[in-house]
Amino acid sequence: MSENTQAVVEEFLRRTAGDTPERIAELYAETVDWRVSWPEPEHPEVPWIRPRSTRAEVADHYRTFARVCVPEAGEVRLDQIIVDGADAVLFGASFQQVKPTGKRFAMTFALRLTVRDGLISRHHMYEDSLAVEAAFRARPA
Numbered sequence: 001m002s003e004n005t006q007a008v009v010e011e012f013l014r015r016t017a018g019d020t021p022e023r024i025a026e027l028y029a030e031t032v033d034w035r036v037s038w039p040e041p042e043h044p045e046v047p048w049i050r051p052r053s054t055r056a057e058v059a060d061h062y063r064t065f066a067r068v069c070v071p072e073a074g075e076v077r078l079d080q081i082i083v084d085g086a087d088a089v090l091f092g093a094s095f096q097q098v099k100p101t102g103k104r105f106a107m108t109f110a111l112r113l114t115v116r117d118g119l120i121s122r123h124h125m126y127e128d129s130l131a132v133e134a135a136f137r138a139r140p141a
Contacts, residue, residue, distance in 0.1 A: 004115060005113075009113060025058040027119060030055050033121060033122040033123070067099075073097035073104070076095075089110055107131045110126040112126070
């Protein structure tokens with residue numbers, strides 16, 4: 001089981017580094033236990049932070065992220081990946097710039113993925129949602 005999880009995580013990393021949202025979403029089960037914002041389920045200022053539960057909604061997440069962030073200004077650094085059976089946890093940092101305000105954000109994260117039948121069935125991102133939200137707030141006049 002760990003080997004299958006490791007392979008799916010490696011493919012996830014490859015695809016999120018530059019594949020299309022649809023190709024990334026192919027790695028997810030039709031129904032997904034998805035959580036990106038803690039403790040709030042939504043942050044209205046951040047277009048990609050909202051509840052999702054289907055493969056199509058996962059594709060929309062990646063489409064939305066790509067639409068509102070400056071690709072050449074983004075960077076993700078992975079510090080560690082731990083795989084235990086069907087579960088994997090990825091620790092790292094993300095540095096992005098959002099188009100609406102031009103502001104940058106930096107945050108550390110832990111991403112918990114669960115793989116069942118070769119597909120990601122759980123995607124829980126533990127991140128500094130407030131740092132992301134602050135990047136979307138308009139600059140003071």
